[in-house]
Amino acid sequence: xxxxxxxxxxxxxxxxxxxxxxxxxxxxxxxxxxxxxxxxxxxxxxxxxxxxxxxxxxxxxxxxxxxxxxxxxxxxxxxxxxxxxxxxxxxxxxxxxxxxxxxxxxxxxxxxxxxxxxxxxxxxxxxxxxxxxxxxxxxxxxxxxxxxxxxxxxxxxxxxxxxxxxxxxxxxxxxxxxxxxxxxxxxxxxxxxxxxxxxxxxxxxxxxxxxxxxxxxxxxxxxxxxxxxxxxxxxxxxxxxxxxxxxxxxxxxxxxxxxxxxxxxxxxxxxxxxxxxxxxxxxxxxxxxxxxxxxxxxxxxxxxxxxxxxxxxxxx
Numbered sequence: 001x002x003x004x005x006x007x008x009x010x011x012x013x014x015x016x017x018x019x020x021x022x023x024x025x026x027x028x029x030x031x032x033x034x035x036x037x038x039x040x041x042x043x044x045x046x047x048x049x050x051x052x053x054x055x056x057x058x059x060x061x062x063x064x065x066x067x068x069x070x071x072x073x074x075x076x077x078x079x080x081x082x083x084x085x086x087x088x089x090x091x092x093x094x095x096x097x098x099x100x101x102x103x104x105x106x107x108x109x110x111x112x113x114x115x116x117x118x119x120x121x122x123x124x125x126x127x128x129x130x131x132x133x134x135x136x137x138x139x140x141x142x143x144x145x146x147x148x149x150x151x152x153x154x155x156x157x158x159x160x161x162x163x164x165x166x167x168x169x170x171x172x173x174x175x176x177x178x179x180x181x182x183x184x185x186x187x188x189x190x191x192x193x194x195x196x197x198x199x200x201x202x203x204x205x206x207x208x209x210x211x212x213x214x215x216x217x218x219x220x221x222x223x224x225x226x227x228x229x230x231x232x233x234x235x236x237x238x239x240x241x242x243x244x245x246x247x248x249x250x251x252x253x254x255x256x257x258x259x260x261x262x263x264x265x266x267x268x269x270x271x272x273x274x275x276x277x278x279x280x281x282x283x284x285x286x287x288x289x290x291x292x293x294x295x296x297x298x299x300x301x302x303x304x305x306x307x308x309x310x311x312x313x314x315x316x
Contacts, residue, residue: 006310012300016308019130019296020087023107026129032083032109037072039065039089043271046256047212048263051093053102065091068289069108070213071274074242077110077285078277085109087292098304099234099294101312107295110287116214116225116241119286120202123229123237126290127200131299134231135199141206141223148190153182154207154222179209194230201230213249214240229290231298239288246278 006013027034044052044064057063066072069086076084090106111119124136145153151164158178165181166172169188176184195201204227208216211224225241243249250270257267296308306312 003315007306007312007315008308008310012296012302012308013310015300016296019292019299022130023087023126023292026126027085027109030083032085032111033081035073035076035081035084035086037066037069037076037086037088039091041066041072041271042269043071043274044268046253046260046268046270048256048259048265052268053091053093067092068106070287070289071271073108073110073287074282075273075277077112078280078282083109083111083285096313099297101293101305101309103313103316104305105292105309106289107292108287108289110242110285112283112285114286116204116227116239116286119239119241119288120204120227120229123239123288123290124200124202127229127231130295131231135197136202137195137199138202138204141203144190144194144203145185148193149185179207182207182210191230191235192233195232195234199231203228203230211243211252212240213243213252215243225286234294234298235291236294236298237288237290239286241286242282244278244282244284246275249278250275 008016024034040055040057040063042063044054045067047067050067052064052067055063055065066088068090069088073084073086086108088106088108089103091103093102095102095104111122114122120138127134139147142152142154145151149168151161156164161178161181162176165185169184172184194203205217205220205223206214206226206228208222208224211226214224214226217223217225227239228235229237253270257270260267293305293308297303297305300308302308
């Protein structure tokens with residue numbers, strides 16, 4: 001048995017240490033403050049597509065391991081910190097595979113005074129700083145569906161979308177929703193074609209129903225100011241022009257919980273500390289979460305996350 005050994009080689013573990021040092025140097029040069037927030041909190045996330053890992057804190061208290069440090073970091077922003085970043089562990093249930101581990105390393109940062117376009121510029125600067133020069137491509141969510149699938153995801157009706165998805169993806173579960181079909185088509189038919197041949201591909205203006213914590217576009221109410229970065233067919237980063245309206249954010253959380261009840265999932269208590277921080281005032285900012293394990297996979301040209309972390313779940 002060799003499961004006591006790290007799954008990553010010592011050479012790759014050294015490369016990991018170098019990556020962390022490189023990231024910190026990038027933000028130090030820009031005078032962005034490094035912060036540290038709890039991995040364990042009283043609240044999970046209402047997001048219908050994400051499952052938090054829970055922990056028994058005491059005989060009568062349950063906590064949640066963070067899926068990202070977003071809520072806590074925004075509380076720091078609302079307290080007047082200015083631009084901040086964090087390197088941390090994040091945890092998500094049922095995430096296992098060649099590109100997934102239930103515990104993974106995340107880089108998350110927020111730039112006060114930036115919109116999402118300016119933040120895309122800085123994400124690309126970081127990618128260049130770590131990986132070297134790459135050709136950059138930017139396509140809207142609408143453009144990329146038209147380019148690769150010949151359909152307009154913003155105007156196609158639900159019936160036509162379902163028929164198209166079932167024709168092109170084969171057997172699918174019953175009772176899927178519009179965003180389920182779009183996500184499955186994107187993951188299977190589009191994602192593997194993005195960011196190939198030493199390029200970096202940003203997809204922006206996602207449907208407003210996939211807005212999460214992003215602002216809705218002022219010029220097209222069908223889309224939100226959200227972007228993702230893909231390199232070599234791998235989703236590497238997810239960013240928002242951050243929603244600062246506390247009441248609109250609360251309504252989104254409440255809508256998530258209604259959906260959970262309708263689909264026999266437990267309600268998640270809304271993080272009132274976060275809502276209060278938004279009420280106090282979140283500065284104009286954009287934020288992004290980037291998977292550090294995946295970034296190192298790309299840098300080392302490996303296809304398995306086990307090659308870049310010491311002890312994946314089966315060895316932890």
